[in-house]
Amino acid sequence: MQLKHQLLAAVVLAYLLMPACEREPAVVPGPNSTINNGTNPSNPTDSTDTTxxxxxxxxxxxxxxxxxxxxxxxxxxxxxxxxxxxxxxxxxxxxxxxxxxxxxxxxxxxxxxxxxxxxxxxxxxxxxxxxxxxxxxxxxxxxxxxxxxxxxxxxxCDQACDTVSVSFSLHIAPLVQTQCAGCHQGSNPSGGVLLNNYATIREQALSGQLVGTAAHLPGFQPMPPAGAGISDCEVRQLELWVEAGAPEN
Incomplete structure (x- = not known):
């Protein structure tokens, strides 16, 4: 009987010493993380943002x-x-x-x-x-x-930034069309600056205006004037294209 009690005590002790069940580690959102909880992280009371x-x-x-x-x-x-x-x-x-x-x-x-x-x-x-x-x-x-x-x-989302093979047709023209053409078209373009084809875009590029306004450099009016603006990747693509002579490639 004593041996039986000793065996039982050993089993209980072994059970108590077993490691706890392993669980998936909790993931704590970092400072740049967003969670789809129907609120705006910058304004917790806003229920319209679905970031x-x-x-x-x-x-x-x-x-x-x-x-x-x-x-x-x-x-x-x-x-x-x-x-x-x-x-x-x-x-x-x-x-x-x-x-x-x-x-x-x-x-x-x-x-x-x-x-x-x-x-x-x-x-x-x-x-x-x-x-x-x-x-x-x-x-x-x-x-x-x-x-x-x-x-x-x-x-x-995170987009890949191509700074190796920057071209007018694949990078610069779509960027200008999306970010600039709305204001810089027609008979009364903003600031008198037309950006409606390769020639007009190249002119502004070689003058330094295109990169200056996009990169918000001192002495240039930041463009576009509102919204998220042009990304660092897009600014770098503009710089590389201009440095290459603003080719029609």
Missing amino acids: VNTMPCDPDSVYFEQQLLPILVSNCAMSGCHSTESHRDGVVLVDYQSVRTTSGIRLNDPTDSELYEVLSDSDPEDRMPPAPRDPLSSSEKAMILAWIQQGAQNLH
Whole structure:
């Protein structure tokens, strides 16, 4: 009987000394992490921001600050229209929060969203941007509709930065079209500066204006004037292209 008790005590002691069950380690978000909890990390009371940290970029997703906001800022957020100061018809299109709350987004009926309707209106008198400014391209309007259909989220991703084979056709022209062309087109371009083709873009590039305004260098007016602005990667691509002589490649 004594041996039996000794064996039982040994078993109990071994059980107590066993390590606790291993669990997946808790992941603590870092300072740059975002969690899709329906709130804006910079404003916990804001329930409209649906920031999601998604890396790498998904070609089927629309990334608001990287893809869509520059189009709105360049074409709509200038002085007299939908800038913070002008806020025409109460609509401000300079950042995610203002677009979500003032542009009539309807997630349950995306094509009936005011933002999409005014950009797609066939009447030059009613559409935005108004005539004589050029309307948004079909691909730009399709992107805005897709963004609403996907929940009008503020998605983020990390894009690879190509600084090896920078070209006008693949990097510079799309950048200028997205970030600058809305203000610098037509018969009355902003500041009298046209950026509507290779020749006009090259002229501004070789004069130093293009890099100076994009990089916010001293003595230059920062452009674009609102929104997320041009990324460090895009500024470096501009610099490399200009350093190479601004070729039409």
